[in-house]
Amino acid sequence: MLSEFELIARYFSRAPRIGGPVILGVGDDCALLAPPAGELLAVSTDMLVEGRHFFAGADPEALGHKALAVNLSDLAAMGAQPLGFTLALALPAADASWLAAFSRGLLALADSHQIELIGGDTTRGPLNLCITVFGSVPATQALRRDGAHADDELWVSGTLGDARLALEALQGKLTLPAERLAVARPRLDRPQPRNTLGHALRGIATSAIDVSDGLLGDLGHLLERSMLGAIMDADALPYGDALALESPDRRREFALNGGDDYELCFTAPAQSRAAVLDAARQAGVAVTRIGQITRDAGVRVTDGSGAPLRVSSSSFDHFASP
Numbered sequence: 675m676l677s678e679f680e681l682i683a684r685y686f687s688r689a690p691r692i693g694g695p696v697i698l699g700v701g702d703d704c705a706l707l708a709p710p711a712g713e714l715l716a717v718s719t720d721m722l723v724e725g726r727h728f729f730a731g732a733d734p735e736a737l738g739h740k741a742l743a744v745n746l747s748d749l750a751a752m753g754a755q756p757l758g759f760t761l762a763l764a765l766p767a768a769d770a771s772w773l774a775a776f777s778r779g780l781l782a783l784a785d786s787h788q789i790e791l792i793g794g795d796t797t798r799g800p801l802n803l804c805i806t807v808f809g810s811v812p813a814t815q816a817l818r819r820d821g822a823h824a825d826d827e828l829w830v831s832g833t834l835g836d837a838r839l840a841l842e843a844l845q846g847k848l849t850l851p852a853e854r855l856a857v858a859r860p861r862l863d864r865p866q867p868r869n870t871l872g873h874a875l876r877g878i879a880t881s882a883i884d885v886s887d888g889l890l891g892d893l894g895h896l897l898e899r900s901m902l903g904a905i906m907d908a909d910a911l912p913y914g915d916a917l918a919l920e921s922p923d924r925r926r927e928f929a930l931n932g933g934d935d936y937e938l939c940f941t942a943p944a945q946s947r948a949a950v951l952d953a954a955r956q957a958g959v960a961v962t963r964i965g966q967i968t969r970d971a972g973v974r975v976t977d978g979s980g981a982p983l984r985v986s987s988s989s990f991d992h993f994a995s996p
C-alpha cells in the first residue's frame with residue numbers, strides 16, 4: 675500500500691512549467707501563482723461524488739478527465755485564461771492502477787489546456803473528487819451572467835443532448851443501438867470544455883454561462899442575473915449527432931433539458947454577429963443562433979414557425995424533493 679506522501683509524489687507532483695504563471699507548485703504549504711498584472715483572479719470549485727455524479731466503478735481515466743473538464747468549463751464561461759488548479763481527493767484505498775489511470779486522464783487534459791496541478795489534499799474516504807480552478811481575466815472582459823442586454827442575440831456552442839442520451843441508455847431508461855451509444859458516450863464521459871471559444875469571445879459576448887444542468891435551466895440563471903427574458907426557437911437547437919436520429923419529442927427534451935453538455939450559452943448584440951462567427955472559427959467550434967433577449971422576463975420557446983411551445987425546465991437540483 676502506498677503512503678499518502680508517496681501517492682502524491684508519484685501521481686500528482688510535476689515540476690511547474692518554466693515561464694508559466696505557477697511560481698511554486700505541489701509540495702509547500704501553499705502554491706504561489708503570478709496572474710498577469712492588472713487582471714482579476716477567476717476562481718471556481720466543482721465536486722464529483724461517486725454514485726451521484728458518476729457510476730461506482732467508472733473508468734478512472736475518464737473520471738480524471740471529467741473532473742477537470744467540468745471545472746475548466748466554468749473558466750471558459752467567464753472568458754478566463756486557466757492558471758492552475760487544486761485537487762482534493764478522498765479515496766477508499768491507494769490503488770496504484772486506479773491512481774495511474776486517474777492521473778493520466780487528469781494531467782492529459784491539464785496539458786492540453788496548459789493548466790497545472792498546483793496542490794490539493796488527499797484523505798481516505800468514500801470516493802470524492804473536488805477540483806478548484808484558478809484563472810485570470812481583464813476586469814472589463816469577464817463574461818458575467820449579468821451582462822446581457824435587451825435585443826442581444828442568444829447563441830449556443832457545439833451541440834446539445836448527446837450526454838443525456840448516453841446517460842439514459844447506460845441507466846437502462848431507453849434503448850440505443852450500440853453504434854449510436856458509441857457516438858453519444860464520449861459527450862458524457864469526456865466533455866471538451868470550450869476555453870478557446872470563451873477566450874475568443876472576450877469583448878464580443880455581453881454575458882455567458884456554461885450549460886451543465888440543461889440549457890433552459892442554465893439560460894434561466896443568466897436571465898435572472900441580467901433581469902431579462904428570452905425568446906428561443908426550439909427548431910434551431912443544434913442536436914448532438916446521436917440525438918439527431920431520435921424522435922422529435924426526445925430531441926427537443928434532451929436539447930432543452932439534457933444536462934452535462936458543457937457548451938457555452940452566450941449573448942451578443944446583433945451587430946457583433948460576424949465577430950461571434952469569427953471567434954468560433956478561430957476556436958474551431960460551431961456556434962448557433964437560437965434566439966433573442968427580451969425585456970419581458972421568462973423564456974418563451976417557439977417552433978421554427980414562431981408558434982409557442984409548452985416546455986418545462988427540469989433542471990437538475992440535488993435537493994429537489996422527489
Ligand code: ADP
Pocket residue numbers: 682686687699700701702703704761762763791792793794795796
Ligand atoms: P498540509 O499538511 O499543508 O495539508 P499535505 O501534507 O496535505 O499539506 O500536502 C502536502 C503537499 O501535497 C501540499 O503542497 C499539497 O498541496 C499537496 N497535495 C496533497 N494532496 C494532493 C493532491 N491530491 N494533488 C496535488 N497535490 C496534493
Ligand code: MG
Pocket residue numbers: 794795796
Ligand atoms: Mg493537507
